[in-house]
Amino acid sequence: MTKGYLVLETGEEFVGDWIGAEQEVSGEVVFNTSMTGYQEMMTDPSYAGQLLTFCYPMIGNYGMNTSDDESQGLAVSAVIVSDVCGEPSHYQAITSFSERLKAASIPGLMNVDTRALVGVIRKNKTVNGKILLEKQKNAHELNWEAPDWLAVINQVSVKEPRTYGIGQYHIVLVDYGYKKSILEEVLTLDCKVTVVPFDTSFEKIKELEPDGILLSNGPGDPMALSHYFTEIKRISETYPTLGICLGHQLLALAYGGKTKKMAYGHRGGNHPVKDMQTGKVWITSQNHGYVVEEASISKQNFNIWFQNVNDHSLEGIKHRQLPVQSVQFHPEAHPGPSDTAYIFREFIQQVVANEEKGAQIYAEA
């Protein structure tokens, strides 16, 4: 096997063996602690532009199937793993982990001590890295420019609106890099869903006559989308709205909130969030590197909905008057627990109630 080198901006270097496409790549090195769900993660557009490290040391055990992709194809820039299973075992498997990487021309590095790598990330917070064919002496001499997140989002977002389902209620899903499971979750709730490009204007959305709006997840820094904040605010003032992950951050920003880069993000399927109204704790799937600062949220407009039990970071907000809310975590799961799937049901109930009231709430507001 060809040796590959993961070189970090902070100077550390890890040696591994190439899998997938043997091409050099660069991006933020992140880690996910989930023990299952590698296929969902690799196809989650939120990972676009990132080098994804799997904490779990044996990846590929159950192969790759046709049903668990979260988007059109692999979205990660690269994967970093410890051991890869070459001969998967699962009744649904159609190919192996590394075959899939190869087919999608995505590079990866295996036989890396991923736990040590996680330790480096934990210590240095945000870490950029490159997977290279040759050993490098001076990491700082490499080119470490920040990614253009707007371009990344542009790349992962749909180019034309596309409608799914035949349900009674019409939901417009603004696509910043949406996960298929969000769409599927909503489709099960008697909805028709139109997925629109991330830069679709309020007027264009209005033409679609939606009953509700879903702001999707997506990769990178939400501030890259600052140009669209006003539009997002107008949309949410007009329609019941649910924001997820990046969608949550955008909603908060649209109402004057602030976001910041986290030390090393939340990525995994075991994050406890507390519903601040009921005191109940749910286990959630998460994947974010930025977070909304709780202090920046206007308490006049929003209630704090969810908070992370471990670091007390903001996990969700709910508008005090409007049927508008957002969550930092992924209620659609895939991968991860579906404890909070009720959020979709509650949202659609709002949509239904709003419909019945003939959009009175908005008339008053």
Next chain:
Amino acid sequence: MPKRKAINKVLVIGSGPIVIGQAAEFDYAGTQACLALKEEGIEVVLVNNNPATIMTDDGVADRVYMEPLDVGTLEKIIAKEQPDGLIGSLGGQTGLNLTVELSDQGILDHYHVELLGTSVSSIKNGEDRELFRQLMIDIQEPIAESKIIQSVEEGLSFVEEIGFPVILRPAYTLGGEGGGFAYSKEEFVDLLKQGLSLSPIQQVLVEKSIKGWKEIEYEVMRDENDTCVIVCNMENMDPVGVHTGDSIVVAPSQTLSDVQYQMLRTASLKVIRALDVVGGCNIQFALHPTSNEYIIIEVNPRVSRSSALASKATGYPIARIAAKCAIGYTLDEILNPITGNTYASFEPALDYIVVKLPRFPFDKFTEADRSLGTQMKATGEVMAIDRSFEGALHKAIRSLELNLYSLHFPGMKQKNTQELLDLVEIPNDLRLFAISEAFKRKIPIEIIMELTKIDYWFLQKIKRIIDGEQALASYQLSTIPLDVLKRAKQLNMSDHRIAELLGTTSKDLRNKYKAYGMQPVYKLVDTCAGEFDAVTPYYYSTWHGHDEVLTNTNQKKILVLGSGPIRIGQGVEFDYCSVHATLALKKIGYEAVVMNNNPETVSTDYSVADRLYFEPLALEDVLAVIEKEHVAGVLIQFGGQTAINLANELKEEGVHIFGTLPEHIDQMEDREQFYNFLNALNIPHIAGHIVHELDELPSLVHELGFPVLIRPSYVIGGQSMFICYNEKELYHYITRIQQDTNDRCWPLLIDQYLPGLECEVDVVSDGNEVVIPGIVEHVEKAGIHSGDSMSVFPPVTLSDETKEAIVEIVQKISRNLPVVGMMNIQFVIHHDTIYVLEVNPRSSRTVPIMSKVTGVPMVEWAVRAQLGTPLKAITDEVNLMKEPGYYTIKAPVFSASKLKGVDHVLGPEMKSTGEIIGIGYDKQEALKKTTIRTHHLEEITNPIRLFVSISDRLKQESLPIIRELSARGAIITATEGTAKFIEENGMVTERIVKSKKDILNHWQDNPPHIVLNIPNQGREKEKIGFFIRELAVRFQVPYFTSLETLRALVDGLNQILQGEEILSLQEYLSRNSKSEQVTTK
């Protein structure tokens, strides 16, 4: 919600003696929970009559009642202590059943005791099959087509409906006892009858079989606020059909996609919510191998063996957190002690794999039925952690201490193809090794899959190991390339195996690693896959990547070697000793490094040691930790035989052994050296010889005279040890042992057998002074393994002169060897001579009992002595200590009903799995609290139905007891010869049974109350005695194979007591006069 204010005193019910299906995991759980309650300022009252446990220590509970675990006794304790609350979900099935009974009988209400944690109705919903079934139907969770059956007729009509195969599960039994698969009407009727009789509520669940599906378990926690988390899921490599306690288990699951993982997770939460459990719960699923169809197999609404495993596998202390939940905390209020800054309301993420292997007793019980099914047979288990399945599996195999170092099992090669494939197909303890051999023979993986239904993933990994071994075999030490060697070690192949394949020695191999700069690295178990900084020093090794474990250069750092898996002969008592050695080191100011691999125990709780290494106790693993930690030395006297066996090899590597020197240990362990040593000191010992070959035998035996005690020299714990009374028995033995061991039984040790009084002492020695907390007298004559004999302390028949003589012998041995630390000496007193039977240069099974009932912290003193403190500086009490005013009786507890084919006849080979004690100011009272109570002998209504069958050898000797029982009106049934003898002596036998069939017929109508059966030798399946004993087990009739045991019990029954006194251990100790109370200087 913060802790409830009204709860100031809590009663905790322990799980009692170790039996198969209920082992040390409940000591771990109980200890954790008691400590968790105590740190909340709650007074803890504990009831458990298992003396070998940590939980029954003074420091763990405020009041410890070593009293019988029955409702009557518990009520008395409740009346006396007036606790505010009760936790019953920590004592296994025993604790749970007692809790339900206490509630059903209105005792909890009467004394205003609040049941904390899971409610009785929840327990019943989880445990009662019909209620559970209905609940699952209500919440639309799938269960297998099933019905509660209460009679054979009902069962037959049900199976006609659903067809075969079916699985039978009796309600409220231990370890799935009495369950099994039936493929035909005949098998079904047999099993159903057995199941109905075993179930205390006469219910058996008959279920459509789902054999071959994947078996998956989830460990779930829930608090009062309805927050639920999964601590861990686990996948059994063995598909449904083998009890999970007997299965090879990995954590987390390996072959489930996220969709499947989450599907079962969601179902788990649904179930725990429907059951309204507060605390921990274990849920077992069967998952179809080629679809997402699943079925809920069973639910345990309590901590369990699996929860102990999950706690150790993840670092998430389930019992501790369940206890906090029980007193009103919610999960998000409880800190995760591993990280110190996150909370218990999260789900652990693992970045390693855990492999659990069961430890079976078949190395001892070669005649046992080794097939595995729904009835658990393992006595213990080992757990190993690594970053790959292959690595963890290899480590787990080493940890078993079966003298196995790889997937290569000696003797497997000799099996013919059919024999091999049978071993592959029918689940048994050797299946893993048979599969490996099949791969060596190039049998295609598809065939193995078809035969075993084991998932391809696991089989592929096993194959990968075999391929790896074969790759190595083409090299020699001098030619092996670095990357090949590295690869082998990344699979954590043992040095032993690699050396074997390369034709070199482990030592040369280790030198090669040094030359190549190869060494294992250590990683942390942190519950969070590295996401957060962790503060807890809980480590495992792997051969890939970076070492993240920092070590200090503290000179005062000592390694304690644990005792590995629980097996017959080496049980939880050695964990007790290891834990106390660790605590002693910490107290004295040393840093305690602990190595062990048993997930059930307190010693592998990360809060016990300063630094815990969850590792095999093989030489290579121990040396690596010693090198890593730069310890000043090793304590080997507390981990049973496991650690002692390493003494010489460690010494050869230049490791300092504290206390008695390895060469002196050898002097005690090697028969020849031992006898020479005793001869030199003029200490009498039993005459004996080492026999190297068959030709020598006749003359040597002649010299000693029959009866003789015989065994192969390599065995420990009395394995394959027999007493032969004549030539015929002797040659019969030799023929069999040669077959059993493939002729590797030579040399044989042969000793004169003296049927005298046996007694033993545990000694703390500094090489000069000795402390003997007491002499323990055995009820049965010599010839019965000390672990299986009933014993009494203080001794009842020894004269002061004898006691003095014993002390003198102890002093002689201690000073002349010298012994520094601990030892156990066993004596036999025959015709006024005190013979030394054996010296164990280590702590023994009786150390926990003696420590508890005398208040002498024996292990602590031994550790201090080993570290150089003279005993005189520790205590004023040297030599034999004053006897307490109360009696302690220890009685063995057997798991006979779990081990088909094993003859539970008392003899020189140990068979019991656990023990209980009874304490009383009257010896008979203490006795009543043990075997009399466990066998419900007091409840026998007159007339007693007695069944007798006695070998010629002891007919005469048995006469008085039979006469006595006959005089009391016993109705006697006997086998032919015995009946003749009884009638010749003027007594009446009601019936004479002549054949096995005769006995069975008779018992079916009139099962006896008591069986007295003295065999010639035992362990011969074709003999009628064997049949009688197995029948007694099946009919749950107490049977006695030693006259002395029955004598003691009958004496106990004869005496009418003025009510029992129920006192806590603390009360017993404090009632000793001031001068008798032990103080440590």
